Amino acid sequence: MTTDKDNSFPLEWLRHTSPYINTHRRKTFVVWLSDELLGSPSLKNIVYDLTLLSHLGVRLVLVHGMRKQIDETLQASGIEAQFACPVETNDNSHLMRITTAEMLPLLQALLGQLRCRIESLFSTGLPNTPMSGSRVTLCSGNFVIARPYGVRQGVDYFHTGEIRKVRVKSINSLLDLGMIVLMQPVGYSPTGETFNLHAEDVATQTAIDLQADKLIFLHQQTEELAQALGDVREISVGAHGFRQALPSSLSNIRSIVNNATLACQRGVNRCHIVSSQQDGALLKELFTRDGSGLLLDAGDYDSIRSATTRDVAGIKTLIQPLIDEGILLSRSEQDLERCINQFYVAEREGSVIACASLTRFDDQAELGCLAVHPDFRASGKAADIVQHLIKEARTRGCTQLFALSTRSGDWFREQGFVPGSISDIPVDENRIEGNRGSKVYLFNLNSI
Ligand SMILES: CC(C)(COP(=O)(O)OP(=O)(O)OC[C@H]1O[C@@H](n2cnc3c(N)ncnc32)[C@H](O)[C@@H]1OP(=O)(O)O)[C@@H](O)C(=O)NCCC(=O)NCCS
The missing domain is CATH 3.40.1160.10 (Acetylglutamate kinase-like)
Known part of the structure; x- marks a missing residue:
């Protein structure tokens, strides 16, 4: 050579x-x-x-x-x-x-x-x-x-x-x-x-x-x-x-x-x-x-990120059983598509394994649609998402985060939320009383 x-x-x-x-x-x-x-x-x-x-x-x-x-x-x-x-x-x-x-x-x-x-x-x-x-x-x-x-x-x-x-x-x-x-x-x-x-x-x-x-x-x-x-x-x-x-x-x-x-x-x-x-x-x-x-x-954001329209089907698959059980509010794919910018997801190998939404109302924000796939529960995933949304709401200048829940009140309290009442939040009364009787949980974003 x-x-x-x-x-x-x-x-x-x-x-x-x-x-x-x-x-x-x-x-x-x-x-x-x-x-x-x-x-x-x-x-x-x-x-x-x-x-x-x-x-x-x-x-x-x-x-x-x-x-x-x-x-x-x-x-x-x-x-x-x-x-x-x-x-x-x-x-x-x-x-x-x-x-x-x-x-x-x-x-x-x-x-x-x-x-x-x-x-x-x-x-x-x-x-x-x-x-x-x-x-x-x-x-x-x-x-x-x-x-x-x-x-x-x-x-x-x-x-x-x-x-x-x-x-x-x-x-x-x-x-x-x-x-x-x-x-x-x-x-x-x-x-x-x-x-x-x-x-x-x-x-x-x-x-x-x-x-x-x-x-x-x-x-x-x-x-x-x-x-x-x-x-x-x-x-x-x-x-x-x-x-x-x-x-x-x-x-x-x-x-x-x-x-x-x-x-x-x-x-x-x-x-x-x-x-x-x-x-x-x-x-x-x-x-x-x-x-x-x-x-x-x-x-670090790999695990929790803002959702895109590509996630709509994955979110729907994740939340539908919970909607059927009456745990989460009903949302169609069209509803999800319309407000996809409010959603955050955690993904593993191409599948959405957890999601939550953050909706702003002036200086308050609602944490909603929190769900973790049953295979991935009890590993701190939901707590991570809540922490992520707390940071996000603070970044946007909100002073209070609230959640409405029928069955997971204790879980929210363990995350630092306190029970509140409808007069504390800017949400339509019908959504709580007329609809599902959800309870209100508040998180003070000004606390350390
Ligand atoms: C509630 C939920 C989001 C928690 O998800 P997760 O990733 O398992 O939560 P974490 O890992 O951060 O916390 C798990 C702990 O919370 C406890 N927990 C789970 N659901 C609970 C509930 N409804 N009430 C009280 N504690 C609960 C678990 O037993 C576990 O306790 P452990 O640490 O003693 O084992 C999940 O169970 C879920 O998707 N539930 C259905 C949807 C729902 O209720 N959403 C909230 C209303 S918006």
Whole structure:
């Protein structure tokens, strides 16, 4: 056997990429491209790397931002950019853009320009570039159904919207055909209106609804993020206080971290925040053991997480016998689907083994529909869920948690709840007396 004297050929590296290629093939990655990146020379190399991923069999959904481009366009047109804060806080990261009807044609033109720019970069195939022989097809469309953000704190946000639904089936069909799906920060309502959306939210919700294997944010502030977190490369979103460690000067990346956390809590296995400026950072993150950016995973939240519409059937199977016995309030699959955002589940090997709901009423919250599969009872699962919901209710600023129960009063008392009366809670009397005669149990969230 002869040895290859050409040391420049990365033989060992190439061989060692094999396990990564096998791991990533046929997996779905949602990749967020920052608005900064779209205007930077780094975009070309990122397109090379995304094309490579597509050729290696990764199912890619791209979502681009355009905040910076909107600001520039408004300035050039002499229109003042308007923002308002829908919640009472001094934190600027909550500011929302007000998208007036006057801005809409500019926004539409910008969306077209950015789509053309991205499509043209993916279409290059010059012989002396990494795109040589490349044949990737990009597809964009009306994948997001939106609704108006509406009037909040007296401020009308006009064409600023929020996501109502992501058309997962259509996206999956295109991915199955080997296309790259390009999504823009825009959605359409059934009334035919166009709404300006947060690109981060589009990426996050799409990753959650697709149950993507990875959600990747390409961002320019990764160095600052790494410094703020003490150079950790991997963090569990359950790790206490890590989000608070991010200084307010990093408000932009803090909202990315919040989105990544939400995605992990809702079933996206891994979220990566990777440099959009450092050449090759994306490939290094995906094809080397140490990576290059920050990896967030579900960690402790693996056992208890927010439910998604995919859990509806599992929750229904779990609670139906208890509904039949009159222990839990009757809920149809449609009811569950409608209020799935209020549910939390614990899952084992793909099956929902425990669930509970948290419903907010001003400064109080109701813990409801608590159930643990008989095979998994008496192992502290319900107590864990209650602790999780107590934390969640405190985070949302509630002062009291209450539960209604016909047969599990003693259990709630063992968890620190005290018996209360209907006058202590903001729930319709009929639900208790006329319906099932449940008793009220209260937990003071201000206690230590
Ligand atoms: C109540 C329930 C959620 C507890 O789940 P779990 O995971 O077994 O609870 P934990 O492991 O945290 O606690 C188990 C302990 O509580 C006790 N316990 C369970 N149900 C109880 C009840 N109804 N009353 C009093 N104690 C009860 C168990 O005997 C066990 O006691 P042990 O530690 O002495 O063995 C579960 O039994 C269940 O799903 N029940 C049917 C639905 C229901 O009643 N929901 C509450 C109304 S919203």
